[in-house]
Amino acid sequence: MAVNLYKKKRLAVITLAYWFLLVYITAALIWWFIALMHQNKEITDLKNSLLKKNEPAAVANERVIAEEYERKTAQYIGEGATFMLVILVGAVFVYRATRKQIKLTHQQQNFMMSITHELKTPIAVVKLNLETLQKHKLEEAQQARIIHNTLQETDRLNDLCNNILLASQLDAGDFKLAWEEVNLSNLVKKAALQFQSRFPNRKISYRVDENISISGDELLLKLAINNLIENALKYSPGEEPVLVELENAKDGIKLKVTDQGPAIPDHEKSKIFEKFYRLGDENTRRVQGTGLGLYLTRKIAEDHNATVEVWNNSPRGSIFVINFQHP
Numbered sequence: 001m002a003v004n005l006y007k008k009k010r011l012a013v014i015t016l017a018y019w020f021l022l023v024y025i026t027a028a029l030i031w032w033f034i035a036l037m038h039q040n041k042e043i044t045d046l047k048n049s050l051l052k053k054n055e056p057a058a059v060a061n062e063r064v065i066a067e068e069y070e071r072k073t074a075q076y077i078g079e080g081a082t083f084m085l086v087i088l089v090g091a092v093f094v095y096r097a098t099r100k101q102i103k104l105t106h107q108q109q110n111f112m113m114s115i116t117h118e119l120k121t122p123i124a125v126v127k128l129n130l131e132t133l134q135k136h137k138l139e140e141a142q143q144a145r146i147i148h149n150t151l152q153e154t155d156r157l158n159d160l161c162n163n164i165l166l167a168s169q170l171d172a173g174d175f176k177l178a179w180e181e182v183n184l185s186n187l188v189k190k191a192a193l194q195f196q197s198r199f200p201n202r203k204i205s206y207r208v209d210e211n212i213s214i215s216g217d218e219l220l221l222k223l224a225i226n227n228l229i230e231n232a233l234k235y236s237p238g239e240e241p242v243l244v245e246l247e248n249a250k251d252g253i254k255l256k257v258t259d260q261g262p263a264i265p266d267h268e269k270s271k272i273f274e275k276f277y278r279l280g281d282e283n284t285r286r287v288q289g290t291g292l293g294l295y296l297t298r299k300i301a302e303d304h305n306a307t308v309e310v311w312n313n314s315p316r317g318s319i320f321v322i323n324f325q326h327p
Helices: 002-050 058-135 140-172 184-198 218-235 293-303
Strands: 180-183 204-208 213-216 242-249 252-258 307-312 318-324
Touching (some): 002 058, 058 140, 180 184, 184 204, 184 218, 213 218, 218 318, 293 318
Parallel strands (some): 204 242
Antiparallel strands (some): 180 213, 242 252, 252 318
């Protein structure tokens, strides 16, 4: 809490200093403009006072002085407006870039906190299981259960590493999709069955239309499906069901994952697909995660000319939907 308070105070100080400098620069520009206009008026008045009214060229000279005054006035107005526009555009750009950088830094710090926890937990479980097998002579059934739990934790570590590596490759543009004909129906059913095996105490069901195939990268599609199911399991209470559906609708192929967790506020629905973004604060939230799952799902959907969105479930929960185009 003290760290967060310090960060908020630091951000407030930076914002206050920024606006103070912007107001100071704007005021200095206005003062410069007023001073030049006043100087131009004084010079014009001085030139007019030095004219000899009885000379034949007096009228022509007055016209020349007036034209010069108007030209200088237009010059100062043009230069002032240009400088003001440059300052305002630059101020908006710097402000947005700074806020974006501060936000990204904060998200990266939260990511480091969460990733540390995500890595330490399965490593601790694996170590404890292996030490148990090493120190105790267990019955075959107990050994099989411990080995099964250990494999689940290593799969979790593997998925986490894959998410981090894939996010880096997708951002850098280094990942090359392996396009092939993918039986999406079989892929969704296999994913649901795997989660049923991994979480036998959870209620995971599926409804899948048969023989739905699309062109895409099977590994990425599998990762997107797994991320949505895992997200639903994380945010749904242990006794509530999770439903996985694949429908061949008139307007496209729809993959839906429905949970019974807390509703997502409307203003957060677009943000949850941003990199590292997670609901709540990293110091207070209890749900594990790195903020990469939904971000990768959106990226994968975009790479397959699909869209991903979230709907409200009734009476509670959320429905995550990937909309694929018909082949």
